[in-house]
Amino acid sequence: xxxxxxxxxxxxxxxxxxxxxxxxxxxxxxxxxxxxxxxxxxxxxxxxxxxxxxxxxxxxxxxxxxxxxxxxxxxxxxxxxxxxxxxxxxxxxxxxxxxxxxxxxxxxxxxxxxxxxxxxxxxxxxxxxxxxxxxxxxxxxxxxxxxxxxxxxxxxxxxxxxxxxxxxxxxxxxxxxxxxxxxxxxxxxxxxxxxxxxxxxxxxxxxxxxxxxxxxxxxxxxxxxxxxxxxxxxxxxxxxxxxxxxxxxxxxxxxxxxxxxxxxxxxxxx
Amino acid sequence: xxxxxxxxxxxxxxxxxxxxxxxxxxxxxxxxxxxxxxxxxxxxxxxxxxxxxxxxxxxxxxxxxxxxxxxxxxxxxxxxxxxxxxxxxxxxxxxxxxxxxxxxxxxxxxxxxxxxxxxxxxxxxxxxxxxxxxxxxxxxxxxxxxxxxxxxxxxxxxxxxxxxxxxxxxxxxxxxxxxxxxxxxxxxxxxxxxxxxxxxxxxxxxxxxxxxxxxxxxxxxxxxxxxxxxxxxxxxxxxxxxxxxxxxxxxxxxxxxxxxxxxxxxxxxx
Numbered sequence: 001x002x003x004x005x006x007x008x009x010x011x012x013x014x015x016x017x018x019x020x021x022x023x024x025x026x027x028x029x030x031x032x033x034x035x036x037x038x039x040x041x042x043x044x045x046x047x048x049x050x051x052x053x054x055x056x057x058x059x060x061x062x063x064x065x066x067x068x069x070x071x072x073x074x075x076x077x078x079x080x081x082x083x084x085x086x087x088x089x090x091x092x093x094x095x096x097x098x099x100x101x102x103x104x105x106x107x108x109x110x111x112x113x114x115x116x117x118x119x120x121x122x123x124x125x126x127x128x129x130x131x132x133x134x135x136x137x138x139x140x141x142x143x144x145x146x147x148x149x150x151x152x153x154x155x156x157x158x159x160x161x162x163x164x165x166x167x168x169x170x171x172x173x174x175x176x177x178x179x180x181x182x183x184x185x186x187x188x189x190x191x192x193x194x195x196x197x198x199x200x201x202x203x204x205x206x207x208x209x210x211x212x213x214x215x216x217x218x219x220x221x222x223x224x225x226x227x228x229x230x231x232x233x234x235x236x237x238x239x240x241x242x243x244x245x246x247x248x249x250x251x252x253x254x255x256x257x258x259x260x261x262x263x264x265x266x267x268x269x270x
Numbered sequence: 271x272x273x274x275x276x277x278x279x280x281x282x283x284x285x286x287x288x289x290x291x292x293x294x295x296x297x298x299x300x301x302x303x304x305x306x307x308x309x310x311x312x313x314x315x316x317x318x319x320x321x322x323x324x325x326x327x328x329x330x331x332x333x334x335x336x337x338x339x340x341x342x343x344x345x346x347x348x349x350x351x352x353x354x355x356x357x358x359x360x361x362x363x364x365x366x367x368x369x370x371x372x373x374x375x376x377x378x379x380x381x382x383x384x385x386x387x388x389x390x391x392x393x394x395x396x397x398x399x400x401x402x403x404x405x406x407x408x409x410x411x412x413x414x415x416x417x418x419x420x421x422x423x424x425x426x427x428x429x430x431x432x433x434x435x436x437x438x439x440x441x442x443x444x445x446x447x448x449x450x451x452x453x454x455x456x457x458x459x460x461x462x463x464x465x466x467x468x469x470x471x472x473x474x475x476x477x478x479x480x481x482x483x484x485x486x487x488x489x490x491x492x493x494x495x496x497x498x499x500x501x502x503x504x505x506x507x508x509x510x511x512x513x514x515x516x517x518x519x520x521x522x523x524x525x526x527x528x529x530x531x532x533x534x535x536x537x538x539x540x
Binding site for chain 1: 276277278279280281282283284285286287288289292294319320346348350353357358359360361362370372374377395396397398399400402403408409410411412413414415416417418419434442443
């Protein structure tokens with residue numbers, strides 16, 4: 001890991017309150033992948049958090065992103081944007097936002113996770129509901145941290161999280177999809193969860209393939225019994241799912257087609 | 271403001287995910303007030319976040335707190351404890367937690383707020399429910415940040431926040447109490463809100479005064495029509511409330527007695 005910014009002051013509102021956003025994106029052949037979509041999500045997140053887009057020097061930010069991607073070659077970039085500094089208290093002070101860029105290596109993961117599928121832990125930690133924070137990749141991630149702390153087994157790739165009503169929403173670091181016949185579905189994110197950039201790519205690719213792509217409430221039993229189940233994020237691209245908790249899940253052909261379509265923009269083993 | 275720790279690395283999990291806790295406490299005559307209660311709450315918070323108390327050098331932390339309080343004289347200390355560092359991803363790595371101490375001056379606020387009461391904004395931003403995070407003063411404070419961003423009027427002292435069912439819970443930076451006859455009540459915090467140190471002091475003092483002190487669900491209309499309403503935190507001690515949104519609220523004698531009882535441990539104007 002290379003840290004472009006060496007540190008932040010303790011007055012940073014990201015540090016004090018999690019008042020900010022982040023993006024994690026794949027770097028391949030020296031390029032930040034799907035950057036326009038990541039930038040759009042940061043912009044949407046800033047609006048939702050009522051932060052001004054004008055308080056960022058976007059040309060400087062983009063120049064840094066592309067320069068660091070070129071220096072990294074293959075791996076990842078993490079961009080963190082915070083509400084800047086304030087002395088104390090929840091009230092923001094006017095002024096520039098802070099952004100930092102952190103370079104990362106390609107994480108070492110078994111190639112068979114992409115071929116044969118991954119095991120998911122079924123998390124006990126639930127996602128609270130708040131439409132004011134839903135969908136964006138903000139810095140308040142204690143629910144994901146507590147969920148991730150539920151397992152130590154290195155053979156488990158991620159954990160499936162449910163909302164307070166017991167409906168599956170997403171994994172700690174990935175979005176969830178089920179395939180049934182000609183239909184690809186993923187849970188809606190009106191009250192919790194993160195609207196992943198790769199999630200958007202999958203919905204787009206599914207429609208281009210002539211499939212029906214929907215966002216809808218899905219019951220846990222529907223996930224278990226689906227024709228195919230897979231999870232996505234910007235670094236891994238897509239993993240088929242072969243097991244959730246102690247229940248086997250089907251891996252199938254639609255998942256493999258979608259994996260090939262997103263492989264150029266993610267860190268998929270060659 | 272004096273910053274004891276000049277900054278934190280961007281690998282800090284407080285900065286990355288809000289993975290940590292904080293305390294804000296009054297400093298009077300060079301002493302950190304109610305320190306044992308604040309330390310107990312940090313310990314409870316660490317347990318609830320599944321962080322090890324052994325990963326903190328408590329004698330060094332306490333020595334710093336008392337030294338900084340002595341240097342400050344009158345004002346505040348903010349203690350932030352985070353889950354330490356990790357490169358990327360929600361999984362924690364073994365190792366020491368990080369703690370930083372930040373000194374603050376006495377905030378300039380009108381003395382009549384303590385005498386005649388304060389106005390509260392009625393917040394639109396709701397508190398999400400998650401028992402895993404409820405009660406502790408963790409670093410995921412975006413709901414409070416968004417609520418605080420709802421008003422700019424300097425004559426408004428704080429904002430009253432409700433849960434997703436519309437039940438009043440607390441203010442952005444203070445706990446809520448209502449008085450009716452011989453009974454002092456404050457909302458329960460099983461699913462959201464912060465269990466304030468001053469809240470605990472008030473409940474204790476009310477019982478010592480021979481009153482009934484209860485934690486219970488309170489409807490907004492019950493707050494508006496209560497004999498007395500007040501809010502508390504460790505810095506201000508206690509403010510009577512004279513208005514919530516556009517509704518006047520009663521200020522009364524029980525509030526004044528409780529204010530006198532907590533004044534020695536908070537920054538109440540002389």
